[in-house]
Amino acid sequence: MSTKTPFSIEFFPPQTADGAEKLRATRAKLAALKPEFFSVTYGAGGSTQERTFETVFEIQGEGLEAAPHLSCIGASRAQTREILTRYQEAGIRRIVALRGDLPSGVGFAGELRYANELVEFIRTETGDHFQIEVAAYPEYHPQAKSPRDDLLAFKRKVDAGANSAITQYFYNLDAYLHFRDECDALGITIPIVPGIMPIISFSKLARFSDACGAELPRWMRLKFEAFGDDSDSIKAFGLDVVSELCAKLLAEGAPGLHFYSMNQAAPTIALCERLGLVPTA
Numbered sequence: 001m002s003t004k005t006p007f008s009i010e011f012f013p014p015q016t017a018d019g020a021e022k023l024r025a026t027r028a029k030l031a032a033l034k035p036e037f038f039s040v041t042y043g044a045g046g047s048t049q050e051r052t053f054e055t056v057f058e059i060q061g062e063g064l065e066a067a068p069h070l071s072c073i074g075a076s077r078a079q080t081r082e083i084l085t086r087y088q089e090a091g092i093r094r095i096v097a098l099r100g101d102l103p104s105g106v107g108f109a110g111e112l113r114y115a116n117e118l119v120e121f122i123r124t125e126t127g128d129h130f131q132i133e134v135a136a137y138p139e140y141h142p143q144a145k146s147p148r149d150d151l152l153a154f155k156r157k158v159d160a161g162a163n164s165a166i167t168q169y170f171y172n173l174d175a176y177l178h179f180r181d182e183c184d185a186l187g188i189t190i191p192i193v194p195g196i197m198p199i200i201s202f203s204k205l206a207r208f209s210d211a212c213g214a215e216l217p218r219w220m221r222l223k224f225e226a227f228g229d230d231s232d233s234i235k236a237f238g239l240d241v242v243s244e245l246c247a248k249l250l251a252e253g254a255p256g257l258h259f260y261s262m263n264q265a266a267p268t269i270a271l272c273e274r275l276g277l278v279p280t281a
């Protein structure tokens, strides 16, 4: 497989000084793989936002490309404008633009209701300064009225000026291929990069997947459950399943991969090694 396959890696902002130190070590290991960029998630209406800024600027200070996630839910236009200015002045060139999800108890829904409105706002405020990534859902967003509505919502983000998309993670190859074909039929030509979730702990993944609408296929679930507490077998089987999925996606022409690192180096490195994505020189 070509070492030219572009890939990116996602982090969440660490909560503590210890977490920040661990993330620095993780990042140093992952930077050796030469990803295209590191993205950093952002909590809508939450207290972690300042940590996103800190992490983004720290990555940038290390000479690596940092792509902040930015959500619009719960925010005013003025607040969003202020963040865009901050990033623009700091020389950030890429943003992952999202609607986000409001934490329970946060009342103000915000002035921009959906991600397409955020993309439009970014373009109006900052022209072509940012490369804008948006989210895509091969298994459809859990709140979508229908698959067709979700597809049209995705198209609105593209029409508003998104350059590229990153998908929610999935383990059904056919869902991605079908979604890509549907996008083709609608004349959507931007790259749709599969989001890849390494499998480290199956029980955690199962809980998380329920919430975000990603399906864990029955055959996988039964095999993982049969491993019980045998974490070595879970990791080994998880690596087999996910690396095979990535290889098939790339063989099918996926334009790159985006790894949800969960702030750990080893699972992403193991996948990249299996896929031949580790730089040789």
Ligand code: FAD
Residues within 6 Å of the ligand: 040, 041, 042, 043, 044, 069, 070, 071, 096, 097, 098, 099, 100, 101, 113, 114, 115, 116, 134, 135, 136, 141, 142, 143, 144, 145, 149, 150, 151, 153, 154, 157, 166, 167, 168, 169, 195
């Ligand atoms: P949208 O594209 O706005 O879609 C949200 C829902 O609204 C969909 O069901 C869509 O079909 C529907 N919809 C869109 N337009 C309309 C309309 N006009 N009328 C009615 N319905 C409509 N969350 C975070 O909080 N922080 C992060 O950093 C973060 N990073 C992410 C990164 C990736 C790659 C992905 C895939 C998701 C990420 N998320 C993050 C989760 C994301 O915020 C949630 O999935 C959220 O619920 C939807 O965001 P969106 O940008 O896809 O929204």
